[in-house]
Amino acid sequence: MINKGIATFGLDYGTCPKWLFDRMVLLSRQMIYAMRQEYGPDEFIKRIGDPVWFQSLGTVLAFDWNASGLTTILTAALKEAIRGQEKDLGIFICGGKGKTSLKTPEQILQWSERIALPENTAHSLVYNSKMAAKVDSSLVQDGFQIYHHAFFFTKNGAWTVVQQGMNAAEQSARRYHWHSKDLKDLIEEPHSGISSNVTVKNILNMTSHNSGQNRGVSTELVSQSFNTLMKDIALLRKYYAPHSQMAKLQMGNKEQLTLLNLETKEFKWHPVVHENFAKSKYLEKILWSLCDKKPENYEGLLATPGVGPKTIRALALVSEVIYGAKPSYQDPARYSFAHGGKDATPYPVDTQTYDQTIAKLRSFIKK
Secondary structure: OOOOEEEEEEOOOOOOOHHHHHHHHHHHHHHHHHHHHHHOHHHHHHHHOOHHHHHHHHHHOOOOOOEOHHHHHHHHHHHHHOOOOHHHHOEEEEEEEHHHHHHHHHHHHHHHHHOOOOHHHHHHHHHHHHHHHHHHHHHEEOOOEEEEEEEEEEOOOOEEEEEEEEEOOOOEEEEEEEEOOOOOOOOOOOOOOOEOOOOOOOOEEOOOHHHHHHHHHHHHHOOOOHHHHHHHHHHHHHOOOOOOOOEEEEEOOOEEEEEOOOOOOOOOOOHHHHOOHHHOHHHHHHHHHHHHHOOOOHHHHHHOOOOOHHHHHHHHHHHHHOOOOOOEOOOOOOEOOOOOEOOOOOOEOOHHHHHHHHHHHHHHHHO
């Protein structure tokens, strides 16, 4: 069973016709009741956290299987299907598309109060929601801008995140799944069982295990004084020599610092090459805040208000070029499509998983 993952689809526009949406709501309502009765609310949340299951459910409800709208419309249909029955079902859905996604923390707290969840549990759910959004927008810099964020949770504290980003230039959308069961770390490789029909080359992936050293150095950088950190950033930009094999800089009379050559295979395409971090006043403000707070770990660094993709890129670049801690530039997507392809591209059809998916969906539809 896949707990978390990414799926990539074509970016489509327009709205779902009312006749279809109304039927999606009615059918999904009956399937939710059947799943809830058979397995309980936590299992429903777990299945929503599985990108293959989520995709299959949207297809059963007759939405285009390869369209970005499946994510937003299916989430909206599920939210509407349980409206007024949330407490009885023990299932709660917060957030959604666009501005609605910004209301997720508020809605989590409202439901938590109504069902008398402990305060620390409620705030933990809010924190996990915010961190999932930050990780997928700042640590996995794959070119997709998050525009949909939905948070599913149960009264038992199980939770799932389904969020989606768009890449307008490539006319594609990518969906990210999280599930609380067996999730040991919000930062390092939180996505597993990723399904995607497209992988992106040359991205900054700070969630990779291979980025561990870079994350550690980034955290150390903000544990020192702000002036020391800014000297590193200013030095990096001032002495960037794109056409040299390596840049050797005279430091005083005797000391010498050797920087890595940015015209390597990795850096010639990396977005940080064209950013002048030393002249960004907003970045300096965030870095000053980090140096003042001195977060204990990388999760605390990311959780600091104001920290976003540019801050992460700046620290990652300094950590690699000056201190030699290279991050990962590989897409976290592991394989493509839900069940494989008939022509064995990218791999032969996984008939066992395919049959299990069919059997489960058939049983829920019958019930």
